[in-house]
Amino acid sequence: MNSYRVGQIVPSSNVTMETEIPALLRARESISEERFTFHSSRMRMKKVTREELAAMDADSDRCALELSDARVDVMGYACLVAIMSMGKGYHRTSQTRLHDVTKTNDCPTPVITSAGALVEGIQAIGAKRVAIVAPYMKPLTQMVVEYISSEGIDVLEWRALEISDNLMVAAHDTQNLPGIIAQMQHISDVDAVVLSACVQMPSLAAVSIVEAQIGKPVLSAAIATTWAMLKALNLDTRVPGGGTLLSGAY
Numbered sequence: 001m002n003s004y005r006v007g008q009i010v011p012s013s014n015v016t017m018e019t020e021i022p023a024l025l026r027a028r029e030s031i032s033e034e035r036f037t038f039h040s041s042r043m044r045m046k047k048v049t050r051e052e053l054a055a056m057d058a059d060s061d062r063c064a065l066e067l068s069d070a071r072v073d074v075m076g077y078a079c080l081v082a083i084m085s086m087g088k089g090y091h092r093t094s095q096t097r098l099h100d101v102t103k104t105n106d107c108p109t110p111v112i113t114s115a116g117a118l119v120e121g122i123q124a125i126g127a128k129r130v131a132i133v134a135p136y137m138k139p140l141t142q143m144v145v146e147y148i149s150s151e152g153i154d155v156l157e158w159r160a161l162e163i164s165d166n167l168m169v170a171a172h173d174t175q176n177l178p179g180i181i182a183q184m185q186h187i188s189d190v191d192a193v194v195l196s197a198c199v200q201m202p203s204l205a206a207v208s209i210v211e212a213q214i215g216k217p218v219l220s221a222a223i224a225t226t227w228a229m230l231k232a233l234n235l236d237t238r239v240p241g242g243g244t245l246l247s248g249a250y
Helices: 017-029 050-057 060-069 080-084 090-104 114-124 138-150 166-170 174-183 204-214 221-232
Strands: 003-011 035-043 074-077 111-113 129-134 154-160 192-196 218-220
Touching: 003 017, 003 060, 017 035, 017 204, 017 221, 035 060, 050 080, 060 074, 060 090, 074 090, 074 114, 074 221, 080 090, 080 114, 080 138, 090 111, 090 114, 111 114, 111 221, 114 138, 114 192, 114 218, 114 221, 129 138, 129 174, 138 154, 174 192, 174 204, 192 204, 192 221, 204 218, 204 221, 218 221
Parallel strands: 003 035, 003 074, 074 111, 129 154, 129 192, 192 218
Antiparallel strands: none
């Protein structure tokens, strides 16, 4: 039996990535022999604003160093909007820099970001056109849309829930999501739906419901992050309840 240490670089007010990613990987344990433990280091952030996001991102090197002390096997930067607010393509810069930090501590560790994982997950399932739900204020949501679009993915429709307090983002009722999707105008024209383009807004319980509702692939930032972590660990990507991306086919 192989055991893996999963490290997460987490905003201080984030309470979702330490629930949804473990939930997915515990579901994975029900069909596999691998076992996972979870370890986090936190960056200070309370309000989802450009200023707090930039200050938080500057603290990510410290977090990577701390997690490398624990000799984790994979490391995930668990804040999508922080990466996307730093400029187009920044997930590549961040991943390289944080990996270099782990190398200086004699623990070279694969580093993925939720931002990069979401882009790569959409591309992996072959989706060219997507609809997106995000909890952010409209200007930040527009920035996320532009970031994803810059990676060659057409965002046909998006919904900003305009919740600025990060703890209130985590408190958003997952059961509202099917209704939000039902109100969107262009679902018939998209290839896939990103049910939560935010690692703090919970969506896992609604993924299978919305996939059945619209008959199309549904993914989230947390699902994509789990998928990227499994790939970085050279494991197959089958997770019960993880939607199309975690079906094992990608």
